[in-house]
Amino acid sequence: MDGSTPHVGAASPATAGRHALHDDPYATRDARPTRLVPRLDPVLHGARGSAEPGPLARQQLEALDRDGFLVLPALLPSRDVADLLAALAALRDGATGGAKDGVIRERGTDEVRSIFAVHRREDALGRIARDPRIAGIARQVLGAPLYVHQSRVNLKPGFVGRAFAWHSDFETWHAEDGMPRMRALSASILLGDNHAWNGPLMLVPGSHRTFVSCPEPTPARHFERSLVEQTVGIPSHDAVRALFDAAGRRIELATGPAGTVVLFDCNTLHASGSNLSPCPRSNVFLVYNALENRLRAPYAAPEPRPDFLATRDPDPIA
Ligand code: 6CS
Ligand code: FE
Numbered sequence: 001m002d003g004s005t006p007h008v009g010a011a012s013p014a015t016a017g018r019h020a021l022h023d024d025p026y027a028t029r030d031a032r033p034t035r036l037v038p039r040l041d042p043v044l045h046g047a048r049g050s051a052e053p054g055p056l057a058r059q060q061l062e063a064l065d066r067d068g069f070l071v072l073p074a075l076l077p078s079r080d081v082a083d084l085l086a087a088l089a090a091l092r093d094g095a096t097g098g099a100k101d102g103v104i105r106e107r108g109t110d111e112v113r114s115i116f117a118v119h120r121r122e123d124a125l126g127r128i129a130r131d132p133r134i135a136g137i138a139r140q141v142l143g144a145p146l147y148v149h150q151s152r153v154n155l156k157p158g159f160v161g162r163a164f165a166w167h168s169d170f171e172t173w174h175a176e177d178g179m180p181r182m183r184a185l186s187a188s189i190l191l192g193d194n195h196a197w198n199g200p201l202m203l204v205p206g207s208h209r210t211f212v213s214c215p216e217p218t219p220a221r222h223f224e225r226s227l228v229e230q231t232v233g234i235p236s237h238d239a240v241r242a243l244f245d246a247a248g249r250r251i252e253l254a255t256g257p258a259g260t261v262v263l264f265d266c267n268t269l270h271a272s273g274s275n276l277s278p279c280p281r282s283n284v285f286l287v288y289n290a291l292e293n294r295l296r297a298p299y300a301a302p303e304p305r306p307d308f309l310a311t312r313d314p315d316p317i318a
Contacts, residue, residue: 026182028213029175029300034236037211041182043068043265045143045290054140055133064141068208068268069254075133076189076259083124085191088153088282091115091125102308104227111157114227117308119151119286128189129286135317137263138185138288147314149173149184149289153191155282156199161275163199165234168212169287170266172226172233175218175300177310182208183293184266189284194255199275201254201262201283207243207269212236218301223309235269243269291316 025040043065056064064070076084095103095112102116119129128134129148138146150173155161169186173179194200212235219225222232235243244251254262264270266287275281295312298304304312 024299026170026174026211026213026299028171029216029218029233030213031215031217032213034215034239035213036239036242037213039182039209039211039267043208044141045183046140055137056140061141064263064265067203067205067252069203069205069252069262069264071254071256072261072263073256074259075261078259080124080128081191081259084128084189084284087121087123087125088191090123091118091121091153092155099224099227100306106157106160106162107228109160111160112155113162114152114154116150116152118153118284119148125153125284128284130317134187134189134261134286135288138187139317141185141263142183142288142290144183144290144292145316146288146290147294147311147316148286149177149179149295149311150285150287150309152285153282154285155280156272156275157280158198158275158278161199161281162229163274164272165230166240166269166271167230167234168207168267168269171212171214173266173310175233176222176298176305178296178298178304179266179289179293180296181293182265182267184287184289186264186266187286187288188254188262188264189286190256190258190260190262191282191284192258192280194260194281194283195277195279196253196255198277198279198281199272200281201264202271202273203252203254203264204240204243204269205247205250205252207247208265208267210243210246211267212239212243212269218298220302222301223305240269288317
């Protein structure tokens with residue numbers, strides 16, 4: 001790459017439905033050896049790489065830009081958390097069906113691991129996605145009209161809540177959902193206290209500035225496995241080690257009391273360990289995408305993923 005921002009070209013007729021590899025600066029799942037590609041997109045998308053006025057102060061924006069994540073301790077008061085927990089309890093107890101309905105269960109048990117598309121509900125889980133305390137931050141950082149690309153509750157139940165391997169969300173959303181560029185932000189709302197011992201989110205500072213390609217091609221209907229245990233689209237151990245070393249051999253734990261909100265860039269390398277404690281680590285994840293970064297054909301997958309995983313008919317947030 002000559003350093004100029006390569007044109008992510010429209011698919012030519014010859015590549016309709018797929019993107020010519022040479023057009024894609026974030027090519028991945030291409031059966032080629034892992035590449036560590038410098039990020040081409042800003043983290044703060046306001047004017048001149050800053051951000052528009054909004055809930056975050058300058059120092060907070062600078063930390064998000066530098067590290068690729070920002071922890072906002074106890075942003076939501078306990079009454080809001082109680083409303084979210086009540087909605088979660090009703091959702092979990094009423095959860096039927098399986099992966100095709102957005103209900104993912106832990107391997108080896110019937111315990112619910114994740115439930116997707118909670119932002120479409122008519123309860124506190126649906127309302128929080130449009131709440132200016134959260135969506136206003138995403139608007140400030142993404143610097144554009146936005147919509148919810150994906151939402152989920154990861155319940156990580158006590159004793160049996162399993163790990164999420166190291167990964168970049170953007171690598172999956174680019175390859176499997178056709179998200180063109182890095183202009184999406186995740187907000188994780190902690191519904192219970194997240195401790196070092198109940199599987200908190202782990203993040204590698206600064207990792208958002210490197211795109212790590214993954215060699216293995218995407219299998220058909222990959223989400224039916226990847227959401228239970230992801231093995232395709234995860235970076236090599238050498239790549240993780242390289243980002244860990246570049247961070248000064250640091251991994252940050254996103255711990256905090258219920259009501260804490262953890263913001264992280266779509267490309268920040270993150271993972272979480274299994275939860276062997278008696279206490280669930282239930283978090284709501286809201287993913288905001290800039291409307292101009294809306295999904296196209298998958299860059300590296302046989303077919304688009306279902307709508308509960310990746311919004312293809314954006315409903316802009318006022
Ligand atoms: O495939 C996805 O979209 C989901 N997988 C992970 C591990 N994180 C992002 C997202 O929930
Ligand atoms: Fe993730």
